[in-house]
Amino acid sequence: MAEQAATQSNDVLRIEGITKSFGAVTALDGVTLHLEKSEVLGLVGSNGAGKSTLVKIITGYYTPDTGRIYVGDQAVEFRSVDEARRHGIETVFQDLALVDELSVFHNLFLNRENTVGGPFRFLNNRRMREEARRYLADIQVNIPSVDVPVEKLSGGQRQAIAVARATRQPGMKILLLDEPLAAMGAREASLIIDLVKNLAREHGVSMLVVDHNYTHIFELCDRINVIEQGQVTLDKRIEDTSLEELTEFMITSYKQQLQDG
Amino acid sequence: MSVIGIALIVFFVIARPAFGTMSNVSTVSSYVAPIMILALAEVSVLTLGEIDLSVGGVYVLAPFIVVYLNDTGVPVILAIIITLLIAIAIGCINGLITVLLKVPSFITTLGTVFALEGIVLLSSNGIQINPAGDGALAQVLGGWDYSSILWALGIAVVLHIMFRRTTFGLHIVATGGNRTAASEAGIRVAVVKVTCFALCSFLGGFLGVLDSYRIGSLNPGTDGLTLMFYGVAAAVIGGTALTGGRGTMIGAAIGAIVLGVLEDGFNIMGINAFAYQLVLGLAILAAMILNIQLDRWRSERRSGSRKKPRKTETARSS
Numbered sequence: 001m002a003e004q005a006a007t008q009s010n011d012v013l014r015i016e017g018i019t020k021s022f023g024a025v026t027a028l029d030g031v032t033l034h035l036e037k038s039e040v041l042g043l044v045g046s047n048g049a050g051k052s053t054l055v056k057i058i059t060g061y062y063t064p065d066t067g068r069i070y071v072g073d074q075a076v077e078f079r080s081v082d083e084a085r086r087h088g089i090e091t092v093f094q095d096l097a098l099v100d101e102l103s104v105f106h107n108l109f110l111n112r113e114n115t116v117g118g119p120f121r122f123l124n125n126r127r128m129r130e131e132a133r134r135y136l137a138d139i140q141v142n143i144p145s146v147d148v149p150v151e152k153l154s155g156g157q158r159q160a161i162a163v164a165r166a167t168r169q170p171g172m173k174i175l176l177l178d179e180p181l182a183a184m185g186a187r188e189a190s191l192i193i194d195l196v197k198n199l200a201r202e203h204g205v206s207m208l209v210v211d212h213n214y215t216h217i218f219e220l221c222d223r224i225n226v227i228e229q230g231q232v233t234l235d236k237r238i239e240d241t242s243l244e245e246l247t248e249f250m251i252t253s254y255k256q257q258l259q260d261g
Numbered sequence: 262m263s264v265i266g267i268a269l270i271v272f273f274v275i276a277r278p279a280f281g282t283m284s285n286v287s288t289v290s291s292y293v294a295p296i297m298i299l300a301l302a303e304v305s306v307l308t309l310g311e312i313d314l315s316v317g318g319v320y321v322l323a324p325f326i327v328v329y330l331n332d333t334g335v336p337v338i339l340a341i342i343i344t345l346l347i348a349i350a351i352g353c354i355n356g357l358i359t360v361l362l363k364v365p366s367f368i369t370t371l372g373t374v375f376a377l378e379g380i381v382l383l384s385s386n387g388i389q390i391n392p393a394g395d396g397a398l399a400q401v402l403g404g405w406d407y408s409s410i411l412w413a414l415g416i417a418v419v420l421h422i423m424f425r426r427t428t429f430g431l432h433i434v435a436t437g438g439n440r441t442a443a444s445e446a447g448i449r450v451a452v453v454k455v456t457c458f459a460l461c462s463f464l465g466g467f468l469g470v471l472d473s474y475r476i477g478s479l480n481p482g483t484d485g486l487t488l489m490f491y492g493v494a495a496a497v498i499g500g501t502a503l504t505g506g507r508g509t510m511i512g513a514a515i516g517a518i519v520l521g522v523l524e525d526g527f528n529i530m531g532i533n534a535f536a537y538q539l540v541l542g543l544a545i546l547a548a549m550i551l552n553i554q555l556d557r558w559r560s561e562r563r564s565g566s567r568k569k570p571r572k573t574e575t576a577r578s579s
Contacts, residue, residue: 097445099438101506102431110435111446113428121428 010036011070012173012206013058013089018067019230020053027053028064029230035174038200040207042221044214044246046254050230051210055176058208059091060084071173088173090166092180097162100151104143105132107150108165139164140198141191156188160195167205175199175207181216193219214246228253266519273526280529287406291475293521294409295468299492300499300513301413301420302464305457307496308424309437310505311366313458315355316465316492317485318377319348323469324479325381328393337394341402341470348466349459351377356455366458374486385481392473403471412471414514416464421510433457438506465489494541495520498548519544 013035020028028050035041045051056062058069060078069076071087078084098107105128106113114124114131132146141160143153150158159180166175180196181189199205200222211217217224218238226234226249234249273280299316306313323344330340355373359366392399403409424430435443436453444450473479497503498519499512520541527537 096439097442099435099442099506101434101438106431106435110443111428111432111448113431115428122426123428123431 012037012072013208014068014070015054015058016068016070018054018057018064018069020050020057020062020064026230028057030067031227031230031232033225033232033235035206035208037206038204039223040196040200040209040221042217042224043208043210043227044212044217044224044250045227046250049227051227054227055091055178055208055210058084058174059089059176085169086171088171089176090169090172090174091176091178092159092162092166093178097165098150098158101149103147103149104136104153104161105129105146107161108132108135108146108168110165135168136164139167139195139203141195154188156184156191159184159188159192163192163195163199167199167203173206175205177207177209179211179213179216180209180220181211181213189216189219196220214243218243226250226253229257266515266522269519269522269526273522273529277526277529280526285525285529289521289525290407290410292524293518294413295472295488296491296495296520297410297413297514297517298416298464298468298471299489300495300517301416301510302461302468303489303492303496304424304499304501304508304510304513305420305433306366306461307493307501307503308433308505308508309454309457310503311359311454311458312493312503313352313355313366313370313461313465314486314489315351315370315373315377316461317487317489318374318381319351319462319465319485320469320472320488321481321483321485322377322381323348323466324392324473325385325390325481327470327473328390328479329384331393337398340393344470345463345466349463351466352459352462353455355462356458359458360451360454374489378485381481385479387481389481390479392477392479399474403474409471409475412467413517417510417514421514424508424510429453429456434506434508436505437508491520491541492517494545498544500548 011034015031015033018028018031019026031050031054033041043051043054053062057064057078060081060083063077063079069078071089074087076083076087078087099110102110105125109128109132113121114127115121116124129146136143136146141157141164143157143161150161153161163175163177163180166172177196180192184192196207196209197220200207209217209220211220221238223237224234224241224246225232226246233253234246270280279285299320302316303313326344326347327337327340330343331337335343351373355366355370358364358369395404401408403412424433432443432448432453435446435448436450440450443453495516496508496513497516499509499514499516501508501513523540523544524537527534527540
């Protein structure tokens with residue numbers, strides 16, 4: 001145990017031999033993967049390969065049948081989403097976590113407001129506005145003003161605010177992004193790509209990106225894991241592979257599955 | 262909205278000089294104050310995307326409870342405090358049924374308003390009675406010509422600050438705007454909702470007590486439901502959305518002033534009282550249509566910017 005900790009101390013998340021079945025259907029058949037500090041790991045795989053089951057296990061929505069999860073060096077068992085969150089695992093599902101009617105800074109500070117006046121809990125809007133501005137500048141998110149309601153922002157800007165909200169959570173270590181570039185134009189997408197890279201490089205955030213679109217994965221990630229039939233079948237760094245190789249690999253494994261099935 | 266209010270006041274002052282006299286100011290105040298307090302009460306629940314129909318029932322019942330308690334020997338002040346606590350309890354019941362049993366608040370409070378009016382009729386045998394207590398207390402609590410309107414304005418200021426400047430107000434908007442997001446952020450959505458129902462009901466009870474001293478008698482047949490709808494109308498005209506997430510206390514107060522001024526102005530000009538109902542109806546329709554059109558315009562602009570990101574980006578940078 002101590003040896004493992006010494007050799008793999010750079011991992012913020014390790015998953016070993018996770019299995020999960022739903023009745024007769026085996027969704028995960030011994031998944032093993034790891035996520036390093038400041039790393040962006042892309043998770044790809046066809047529909048039903050087990051991606052979303054794995055994500056739901058990491059976020060505490062499902063409990064695995066067997067296998068182990070380590071956050072840092074600590075073995076964990078999540079029984080709820082809140083428990084995963086307490087270990088610093090945050091998820092951004094599109095921009096659903098925003099309140100359209102509230103300003104950018106109120107969204108960023110929702111339920112963690114700066115207040116004055118003790119029990120009356122008056123909002124310290126000036127301080128929140130200032131801190132929101134500074135934080136967004138720090139992670140290089142450019143929006144017209146932190147005062148506008150988020151409903152006035154574009155899709156990419158909203159997504160950026162949703163990510164910023166998640167990364168501002170105290171103790172946040174691992175961010176799960178579910179199709180972060182879905183339904184975005186090139187300009188909007190580049191906003192998010194820059195944000196993800198900046199968070200990883202400059203702020204030490206580790207990210208797990210789930211996406212169907214291989215181009216997006218290549219733009220966002222440092223490393224790719226392919227999940228097929230409940231197992232990780234490919235684990236390569238971006239510089240060691242190519243879009244062609246990945247596509248080829250997916251087609252081959254798909255044909256293999258057809259023959260097996 | 263405030264422009265319309267001021268325009269109406271100017272119009273009536275010019276058209277009928279009697280409108281500007283002091284005695285008429287107190288008359289207008291007596292029209293405005295009840296609508297304003299109920300409108301303010303409703304804004305807190307409407308912003309959640311809920312509604313409280315029962316506040317009219319609490320309004321009618323409250324002064325009767327004061328009298329009943331006083332009849333058993335409880336001092337008037339204590340009787341009023343107990344009554345207000347009962348009003349809060351009724352609000353909590355509304356809130357809990359809505360939150361825990363997942364009954365839509367429209368139905369929950371439709372049930373309680375009939376039940377409450379039933380309690381009034383049963384307990385009073387339908388007979389009109391006098392309010393409990395008199396003297397300074399009665400003067401402060403609605404007896405004096407301007408006391409109701411001063412209470413209403415005071416409540417408006419306090420609630421506006423609560424709504425705009427405190428975490429609780431922010432959490433109301435968040436809960437009404439995106440319930441999932443609010444609870445994901447750790448806001449105890451159920452607590453926020455029940456508290457707002459309690460606040461709404463409390464204000465209904467308080468207004469009932471105020472009006473008992475202003476009017477000087479308690480009529481068990483008072484139509485609380487209609488008065489409640491005047492409050493909702495003022496809130497909606499003032500810019501609060503029934504769909505939740507958007508509410509304004511100042512808007513509700515101004516909406517109430519507009520309705521009160523209209524009613525009084527029509528009276529002074531000798532226009533048929535029935536015309537007031539017609540104008541009220543049209544005003545609500547116009548305000549709602551405007552609200553919805555603004556919403557649609559906003560969402561069109563947003564989805565438009567999502568479909569054509571390049572175009573809006575250039576537009577923004579230029």
